Amino acid sequence: MSDEKNIPPPIAPILCDKDFAAPSMFTPENLLREARRQKQLASLPIPEVCILDPDGDIVRHLRTTNRARLLPDWACYHTELYEFGADDTKCGIIGCAVGAAFAVLVAEELFACGCELLISVTSAGQLVELQPPPYFIVIERALRDEGTSYHYVAPAEYSVADDALVRAAEKALSAAGIAIQAGGTWTTDAPFRETARAIDAARRAGLLAVEMEAAALYAFASARGKAVLCFAHVTNQMGRIEGDFGKGLADGAEDALALITAVASACRKARPINSREPHFD
Numbered sequence: 001m002s003d004e005k006n007i008p009p010p011i012a013p014i015l016c017d018k019d020f021a022a023p024s025m026f027t028p029e030n031l032l033r034e035a036r037r038q039k040q041l042a043s044l045p046i047p048e049v050c051i052l053d054p055d056g057d058i059v060r061h062l063r064t065t066n067r068a069r070l071l072p073d074w075a076c077y078h079t080e081l082y083e084f085g086a087d088d089t090k091c092g093i094i095g096c097a098v099g100a101a102f103a104v105l106v107a108e109e110l111f112a113c114g115c116e117l118l119i120s121v122t123s124a125g126q127l128v129e130l131q132p133p134p135y136f137i138v139i140e141r142a143l144r145d146e147g148t149s150y151h152y153v154a155p156a157e158y159s160v161a162d163d164a165l166v167r168a169a170e171k172a173l174s175a176a177g178i179a180i181q182a183g184g185t186w187t188t189d190a191p192f193r194e195t196a197r198a199i200d201a202a203r204r205a206g207l208l209a210v211e212m213e214a215a216a217l218y219a220f221a222s223a224r225g226k227a228v229l230c231f232a233h234v235t236n237q238m239g240r241i242e243g244d245f246g247k248g249l250a251d252g253a254e255d256a257l258a259l260i261t262a263v264a265s266a267c268r269k270a271r272p273i274n275s276r277e278p279h280f281d
Helices: 028-039 057-064 100-112 163-175 196-204 214-224 249-269
Strands: 049-053 082-086 089-095 117-126 135-145 158-160 181-188 207-211 228-236
Touching: 028 100, 049 057, 049 100, 049 249, 057 082, 057 089, 057 249, 082 249, 089 100, 089 249, 100 117, 100 214, 117 214, 117 249, 135 163, 135 207, 135 214, 158 214, 163 228, 163 249, 181 196, 181 214, 196 207, 207 228, 214 228, 228 249
Parallel strands: 049 089, 049 117, 117 228, 135 181, 181 207
Antiparallel strands: 082 089, 117 207, 135 158, 135 228
16 A cells, blocks of 8 residues: 555646747637627737726726727727826726636737736725725735736746836836835735635735735736736725725726826836737747
8 A cells, every 4th residue: 555645746738838938829819809800800909008907996987977988999808998088198008807727818818919018906905004995005916816828937936026017117107196015916816715824824924915916917917028017006904894895986987097097198208118029920
């Protein structure tokens, strides 16, 4: 009878058989090509600056106030792309792409269609009481407690933002008089497994909030040489108090739009390090 104590622990499949420099056999360009064929859509350019709005509150507010128009030739099978103006910058925006895998799927498609800068503004849970919610954090690093990032870059503890984009955003927000925090977040695929032990570990690591997309989006940005900047809109304490999840006026959409307006042009003009040397295309 074999000694079970001598059997090595299994290696997680997510860490096996990865070739990070190799192109994918399944590409966003080919998926979009087939979607256009099936839906009889034209191949038209999209705005160079695009926004991910996982909660969908910004999109809903723009539609309600007649400030956004649907782009009917957006060929994604899963989402709708709207266009709106942020001062002198024309932006595209997609709502309700929640979670790491969905966010990166949409990011791949957006950059395949002409996006040059992607900004994510996601709702997040408070880990450290910097101030009463709601407030914004520009995410400098994100703990990789999700699955998607491990298909883009080698295993590591964190995904890191492009410093040029972070600094451009901070400068633009300061000039606009918009208060912003900067720091790290914990990206998880399992929001209903935010246990006391996991929360304590995140706090000990100095992480400020928990969200569901940033680590994967930054890994994608690094691997693909794309410009991506993520913000956490800290709106809640993970439902542990009555009256949680308040975002403020218009469900926080106006505050988020002010942030987007301040940073979109400045970050588009910055020359992010990631966009200089793509690893594969």
